[in-house]
Amino acid sequence: MRKKTVLTAAALTAVAALTLSACGSGGDDSASKPVADVSAQPKTKAATVLDKPFEKPDLVLEDTEGKKYDFREETKGKPTLIYFGYTHCPDVCPLTMSNIAIARKALPKADQDKLQVVFITTDPERDTSAELAKWLPSAGDPSFVGLTGDFPTIQAGARQVGIGIEPATKEKDGSVVSMHGAQVIAFSPKTDGGYVLYGEDTTADDYTKDLPKLIKGETP
Numbered sequence: 001m002r003k004k005t006v007l008t009a010a011a012l013t014a015v016a017a018l019t020l021s022a023c024g025s026g027g028d029d030s031a032s033k034p035v036a037d038v039s040a041q042p043k044t045k046a047a048t049v050l051d052k053p054f055e056k057p058d059l060v061l062e063d064t065e066g067k068k069y070d071f072r073e074e075t076k077g078k079p080t081l082i083y084f085g086y087t088h089c090p091d092v093c094p095l096t097m098s099n100i101a102i103a104r105k106a107l108p109k110a111d112q113d114k115l116q117v118v119f120i121t122t123d124p125e126r127d128t129s130a131e132l133a134k135w136l137p138s139a140g141d142p143s144f145v146g147l148t149g150d151f152p153t154i155q156a157g158a159r160q161v162g163i164g165i166e167p168a169t170k171e172k173d174g175s176v177v178s179m180h181g182a183q184v185i186a187f188s189p190k191t192d193g194g195y196v197l198y199g200e201d202t203t204a205d206d207y208t209k210d211l212p213k214l215i216k217g218e219t220p
Contacts, residue, residue, distance in 0.1 A: 046198055046206035047220040053193030054185065057082075059157035061120065061149035064133035069147055071118065071157070072192075079215040080116040080187040082194075084158050084165055086123035086178045087135040092200050096184065097140030103207030104141055111215050114189070117144045120157070122165040122180040124148045161185055161194055190217035 059071040071082075081100060085093035097119065104112055119136060121127035127135075132146030148154075151167055158165050163181035170176050186196040196214065198206070210220035 045209075045220075046202045047210055048197040048199075049219055050195050050197060053188070053191065053195040054161040056080075056187060056192055056194065057157040057160040059120070059147075059153070061147040061153065061157075062129055064129050064136070064146045066129045069145065071147070074145075075116050075118065075187065076192060077189055078116045079114055079189045079217065080118060081184055081214075082118045082120065082161070082187070083184045084120050084122050084154075084163050084180050085182070086121050086168070086180070087127050087131055087139070088123065088176065089178070092182050094139040096182070096200070096202075097136070097144065099202065099204040100184070100207055101141040101144070102204040103211050104143070106208045107211060107215070111212065112143070114215055115211065117141070118147060119144055120147045120154060122154065122158075123168045123176070123178040124151055124154060125168065126176070186214045188217040189215070196220060 056072045056075065061069055061071070063069040083093075083096060083100075085096065087093070097117075100117055104115055104117070107115065117140070119132070119140070121132065127146075127148050129146075129148055132148060136142070136144045136146045155165050158181070163183060163185075164179075165181065166179040168176050168178040182200040184198040184202065185194040186198070187194045196210075196219070213220045
């Protein structure tokens, strides 16, 4: 696995360089490259609170039932976590979904119902609606929303929130690798802005501690 997230802080401002990651592949870190600079407050514990929240990406894709899903409209006014990844990822993607699922189950039922977790594939050629429907309940939670569509649309939507992804490529050993940013972005139910960033090292305990505040639109 190649992965690197760079975060530096000075006074009340930090610059987070979101990087591309090849899940489950070997090699040096030169393949990871910055895709966006994000102004943020100094990182405290798992969460990085962004000085300038992201707007929700303008994305209309297909859900696990093959129906149109307008991300902005469907998640308007709801606490939402968004993650870009792929079902054939052997490590980071399923671990991230599992950690969030564990934390969600620790919430009161009313809060569980409020939380929207949206997984958007970075490998739509293999991740059809049917494939996402099979994978998400086992990797995460049946309540999670899985979205697929054409790659250019997904890539453009990811870049609206500073996440870089590249088309899946075949390695010399025949494996297919999808390069993608591994960050989870939390959107506030109050402003619909993406105001908190979580990296790949965020644990289930971290999410369990932060989700009650994120559901209220508070800063963790």
